[in-house]
Amino acid sequence: xxxxxxxxxxxxxxxxxxxxxxxxxxxxxxxxxxxxxxxxxxxxxxxxxxxxxxxxxxxxxxxxxxxxxxxxxxxxxxxxxxxxxxxxxxxxxxxxxxxxxxxxxxxxxxxxxxxxxxxxxxxxxxxxxxxxxxxxxxxxxxxxxxxxxxxxxxxxxxxxxxxxx
Amino acid sequence: xxxxxxxxxxxxxxxxxxxxxxxxxxxxxxxxxxxxxxxxxxxxxxxxxxxxxxxxxxxxxxxxxxxxxxxxxxxxxxxxxxxxxxxxxxxxxxxxxxxxxxxxxxxxxxxxxxxxxxxxxxxxxxxxxxxxxxxxxxxxxxxxxxxxxxxxxxxxxxxxxxxxxxxxxxxxxxxxxxxxxxxxxxxxxxxxxxxxxxxxxxxxxxxxxxxxxxxxxxxxxxxxxxxxxxxxxxxxxxxxxxxxxxxxxxxxxxxxxxxxxxxxxxxxxxxxxxxxxxxxxxxxxxxxxxxxxxxxxxxxxxxxxxxxxxxxxxxxxxxxxxxxxxxxxxxxxxxxxxxxxxxxxxxxxxxxxxxxxxxxxxxxxxxxxxxxxxxxxxxxxxxxxxxxxxxxxxxxxxxxxxxxxxxxxxxxxxxxxxxxxxxxxxxxxxxxxxxxxxxxxxxxxxxxxxxxxxxxxxxxxxxxxxxxxxxxxxxxxxxxxxxxxxxxxxxxxxxxxxxxxxxxxxxxxxxxxxxxxxxxxxxxxxxxxxx
Numbered sequence: 202x203x204x205x206x207x208x209x210x211x212x213x214x215x216x217x218x219x220x221x222x223x224x225x226x227x228x229x230x231x232x233x234x235x236x237x238x239x240x241x242x243x244x245x246x247x248x249x250x251x252x253x254x255x256x257x258x259x260x261x262x263x264x265x266x267x268x269x270x271x272x273x274x275x276x277x278x279x280x281x282x283x284x285x286x287x288x289x290x291x292x293x294x295x296x297x298x299x300x301x302x303x304x305x306x307x308x309x310x311x312x313x314x315x316x317x318x319x320x321x322x323x324x325x326x327x328x329x330x331x332x333x334x335x336x337x338x339x340x341x342x343x344x345x346x347x348x349x350x351x352x353x354x355x356x357x358x359x360x361x362x363x364x365x366x
Numbered sequence: 367x368x369x370x371x372x373x374x375x376x377x378x379x380x381x382x383x384x385x386x387x388x389x390x391x392x393x394x395x396x397x398x399x400x401x402x403x404x405x406x407x408x409x410x411x412x413x414x415x416x417x418x419x420x421x422x423x424x425x426x427x428x429x430x431x432x433x434x435x436x437x438x439x440x441x442x443x444x445x446x447x448x449x450x451x452x453x454x455x456x457x458x459x460x461x462x463x464x465x466x467x468x469x470x471x472x473x474x475x476x477x478x479x480x481x482x483x484x485x486x487x488x489x490x491x492x493x494x495x496x497x498x499x500x501x502x503x504x505x506x507x508x509x510x511x512x513x514x515x516x517x518x519x520x521x522x523x524x525x526x527x528x529x530x531x532x533x534x535x536x537x538x539x540x541x542x543x544x545x546x547x548x549x550x551x552x553x554x555x556x557x558x559x560x561x562x563x564x565x566x567x568x569x570x571x572x573x574x575x576x577x578x579x580x581x582x583x584x585x586x587x588x589x590x591x592x593x594x595x596x597x598x599x600x601x602x603x604x605x606x607x608x609x610x611x612x613x614x615x616x617x618x619x620x621x622x623x624x625x626x627x628x629x630x631x632x633x634x635x636x637x638x639x640x641x642x643x644x645x646x647x648x649x650x651x652x653x654x655x656x657x658x659x660x661x662x663x664x665x666x667x668x669x670x671x672x673x674x675x676x677x678x679x680x681x682x683x684x685x686x687x688x689x690x691x692x693x694x695x696x697x698x699x700x701x702x703x704x705x706x707x708x709x710x711x712x713x714x715x716x717x718x719x720x721x722x723x724x725x726x727x728x729x730x731x732x733x734x735x736x737x738x739x740x741x742x743x744x745x746x747x748x749x750x751x752x753x754x755x756x757x758x759x760x761x762x763x764x765x766x767x768x769x770x771x772x773x774x775x776x777x778x779x780x781x782x783x784x785x786x787x788x789x790x791x792x793x794x795x796x797x798x799x800x801x802x803x804x805x806x807x808x809x810x811x812x813x814x815x816x817x818x819x820x821x822x823x824x825x826x827x828x829x830x831x832x833x834x835x836x837x838x839x840x841x842x843x844x845x846x847x848x849x850x851x852x853x854x855x856x857x858x859x860x861x862x863x864x865x866x867x868x869x870x871x872x873x874x875x876x877x878x879x880x881x882x883x884x885x886x887x888x889x890x891x892x893x894x895x896x897x
Contacts, residue, residue, distance in 0.1 A: 213741035220746040233418035236425040236433075261742055279741060280732065284421040287727040293417075296727050300754040302691055307726070308415040308577040311567025312692035314529040322530075322538035324515075324549060331516045331547055333706040335473035336480065339493040343518050355512070355519040357500050363493040366851070 202228070203247040211254035212264045213282050219295050224254060226292070228285040235281060242277030339363050373397060373896060376619050376633030378605045378648065380404075381459015382878050383864045383885035384639035385588035386502065390889035392595035399631060401603040401621050404438035404456030406585060412575035419574070420728035427574040429454065429463050430829065437624070438604070441787035442643060443776045444831075449674050449792055452832035453641055457601060458585030460641065460832065465572045465696030466554040466581045467720065467876045468508055470499055472517060474706060475873035482707050482714045484797070485766050486870040489842045489851035492518065498883035498890075505591070506582040506882075507560050510552035516702045525558040527551065528566065532688035533757030533816075534698035537721050540816035546703035551720065554582035554878075555694055568693040570726065581694070603629070606785050607652040608636055608661055608861070616661075616861040622783040635892065637862045639885070642672065642834025645867040646773045647788040649838065662838070662855040662863070667848050669774055671767035671836035673872035676794045677827045678761040678802050680809035681724075681735045682818030683752055690724030690757045697722060698757075704808060705874060713800040715764040717874045719809055722758045730756075736824035759813065760827075761805035764874040765835075768795045773837050794826060802826070833877050838867035852895070853888035864888050 202210075207224045216222035230243065249267055252259040268275040286292055293304035303312065330348050334340045343363070346353065373396045377384045380402035392398045413422035424433075429452035431439035438455035454463045473492035478485040500521055510523040527550035530538060541548040555566045566580035579586050593599065602624045609630075611617040618632040638645050646669035650660040660668050698721045705716040725734045731749055733739050735758045739748045765771075776789040794802070802825060810821045841847025844856035849868050855861040864885040866877050873880075 214745060215743055217743070217746040233421040234413070234425055235421065236435075239425070257743070264742075280421070280424060283728055283731045284418065284424075287420065287731060288417045290417075293727075296753070299750060301687065301689065302727065302754060306415050306417055306419050307569035307571060308412070308567075311569040311578075312689075313568040314531050314689070314692040322535060322542060324542075324547075329515055331702070331706075332472050332518060333474040333481070335477045335491065337473070337491055337493060339491070340473055343493075347515070347519055351513060351515065353519065355521055357497065357504075357521055360500055360519075360521065361497045363496050365491055365493050 205249045205251050206243065206247050208251035208254055208260060209246050209249070209264070209278060210282050212251070212260040213279060214286055215257065219298065221291060223282060223286045226286070226289050228289065230281065230285065233284045233288055235284065239277045239281050242274040243281045245274050246278045337365065339365060374399065374633045375635045375637055376401065376631050377637040377639055378619055379459060379639035379641070379644065379865070380457045380584070380589070380599060381639060381641065382461045382584050383881050384459070384637070385584035385592060386882045386885040387637055387639065387864055387889045388597045389588045389592040389595065390886050391893070392592050392597040394889070394893040398592070398597035399633070400597065400599045401605055401619060401631065402457055402599060402601050403604040404436070405601045406457045407462050407575060409575065409577055409579050412577040414569055414571055414574060414577050419571070420726050423571060423574045423729070427463065429573060429832065431455070440781040440785065441779050443779065443787050443789040447790040447792035447831070448794060448826060448828065449676070449831045450829055451643060451790060452829060453643065453834070457589060457599065458583040461583035461878065462575055462585065463573050464583070464832070464878070465694070467697045468552045468554045468879045469700065469875040470517060471873045471875060471880050472705065475871055478715065478871045484714050486839065486841060486846070488870045489840055495883050495887060498886045499879060501886055502879055502882045506554045506587045507556050507563065508552050509555050509557045511550045514549040516547050516549060516705070523552065524560060525556050528553055528555060528557055528698060529568070529693050530698050531690070531693045531723060533682070533690055533723065534721055536688070536816040537757070537812065538699060540812055541701055544812065544815055546701055546812070548699050548701040551697040551700045553694065553697055556580045566694060570691055570693070570695045572694050572696060604781070604783055605648055606783050608648065610654060610656060610661070610858065614656060614858065616858050626783065635860045635862060637864055639865045642837045642866045643773055643788045643790065645863055645865055646837040647775065647785070650775050651785050662848055662857045662861055664857050665845055665848060667839060667846065669837050670772045671839050672771040672773055672792060673765040673767055673836040673869065674792060674831055675765055675833045675872060675874065676763045676798045676802060677830045678806050678809070679735045679758050679824040679827050680761060680806055680813065681737060681756050681758040681822045682813030682816060683756045683820040684817060685755070685819050687754045688757055689754055691726060691754060693723055695723045695725065704805065711804055713797050713804065715766070715797070715874065717761055717763040717801050717805045719805065719812065720760045720762060722760055724754070724756045724758065727753060736822040738822060759809040761802065761809050762874050763798045763801040763805060765872040766795055766797055767836055771795070833866070833872070835866040835869035835872050835877055838863045839870045840868040841870060852891035853884065862888055862892065
């Protein structure tokens with residue numbers, strides 16, 4: 202990591218309370234699946250002349266200037282910086298602590314939620330057919346049955362009698 | 367002629383429709399060969415088990431082929447389109463990188479011209495295709511709940527619906543308070559084990575591939591069945607053109623393997639299933655002396671009538687946690703309260719609102735779904751208030767066919783086999799703009815009713831070019847359509863087109879179940895015609 206890249210990290214992710222500063226994490230470009238355009242932008246950022254991280258206001262001002270002048274590189278640089286940061290185990294522990302989001306990849310354990318339990322929120326107007334009559338005889342017939350018997354369990358055999366052509 | 371092993375069907379494209387057609391045709395005894403420019407995508411290769419999974423989602427697993435730049439991807443020029451393409455080239459096609467939201471078209475969607483005087487009617491009705499929706503559901507496995515008054519009846523779903531989740535429960539309660547329709551969403555995601563596939567464990571990012579196989583894709587549903595019936599699948603086979611004989615019939619598919627070697631596979635029937643961009647590209651690139659305007663294009667309609675779905679994203683942010691990162695990310699429930707035409711709203715046709723969940727830390731930090739999270743000193747404060755506190759309503763608007771939306775060839779760039787790039791021309795049409803206004807206001811009202819303290823809106827999601835329809839549409843009149851009701855070309859009777867290209871209208875729902883049902887029906891119609 203070059204000094205300019207470290208300044209970039211310190212400027213975009215300076216840290217806050219529990220959140221560490223990105224420049225203090227020994228982040229590694231090779232740890233993420235960056236594509237060529239990201240790496241090329243990151244390389245160009247390494248040549249930017251940025252104030253030292255200790256001068257936070259000047260650094261933020263300089264980065265704002267670079268963002269205006271080189272929006273594409275800046276955007277790609279953000280993906281690089283955030284990508285490394287939010288994949289870092291120390292940061293994921295903070296995320297977990299503050300949000301409940303498990304500090305691990307989504308798989309293989311998943312993030313299972315409780316069952317659907319739609320009974321808690323019964324649907325609106327369950328007996329009122331809301332779809333529009335398309336002007337066919339089938340439409341008339343099916344709407345009438347569905348209206349009078351909304352809980353009817355339909356079979357594939359019944360549905361297979363519907364085709365008109 | 368009875369279909370037999372002597373009736374050779376050559377399918378181009380092994381995605382949602384090519385796979386369904388291959389299974390059905392192979393089951394009828396046909397000699398099926400499928401050419402697929404990509405390869406198998408092993409579930410274990412899905413990055414969701416790696417620490418940098420969200421970066422991979424933006425790079426190697428991006429749905430945009432111009433970003434992904436995979437070996438099988440071809441160039442799609444998209445600077446003339448406000449919505450960018452989202453497709454995948456490989457066995458399973460774009461179902462490898464999809465959310466598996468599986469609503470159906472409604473009966474009125476097939477008769478938009480008769481009912482509302484816009485677009486074009488389909489040459490068949492909902493009732494003709496309903497049995498094929500059911501057949502498809504049984505193969506892929508659908509979670510959901512039957513009984514939705516917003517749609518015609520369907521059989522009991524294969525597994526119960528996906529969980530509503532924290533935001534889903536709040537939005538459902540708000541919908542009840544407003545008196546607006548809602549229903550748990552049908553999805554091609556198993557919530558219980560079925561046919562050797564496991565139940566979903568709610569990991570979240572379905573669109574980068576399913577690690578477990580709980581989410582259906584054509585490679586883990588139709589293809590194992592089709593291959594067991596003897597269908598042949600050739601991967602790494604990039605079709606370059608379809609040739610015709612002196613009778614004007616389709617003769618063979620010319621293709622290149624990855625080494626650039628040229629091959630030709632002949633068939634009695636050629637079936638094109640390359641999606642709403644790839645299909646017109648191949649047909650237009652197949653122009654020859656007898657078909658100077660492109661194959662199957664005497665109507666001039668190949669590539670025209672491109673319909674996507676303009677989708678607004680309206681995100682609600684709650685003070686307390688809704689844990690939007692748990693559960694499949696793209697759907698929990700849908701409301702079709704504003705689906706059918708009501709002239710008082712100022713537009714024709716309608717839209718649906720689909721509650722999606724939220725994203726992982728990186729995409730949240732980058733401001734996904736319009737979240738305003740700046741870099742610098744305030745970054746983490748804002749991150750803390752939105753991560754796990756948000757969910758998004760996707761307002762999916764019906765698109766109408768208009769002259770300025772189409773696919774063309776762009777010979778300034780070719781793929782590595784010399785086939786011109788596709789060029790995507792797309793601007794949101796006027797009716798949809800008015801629909802977006804209405805839908806965004808409705809979504810904001812709903813989220814406020816659900817207790818969100820803040821909403822943020824992205825008027826048109828720029829990456830939502832995944833529903834590609836209309837570019838070789840079906841109809842009864844050869845002067846205004848490309849294929850007939852059986853998906854057979856008006857011009858070239860042994861050429862079939864079976865993907866979203868054939869849609870005569872776009873509806874306001876995800877198209878994949880309808881595409882697969884059409885492909886199954888087309889296979890049966892072909893078998894029937896040969897019997």
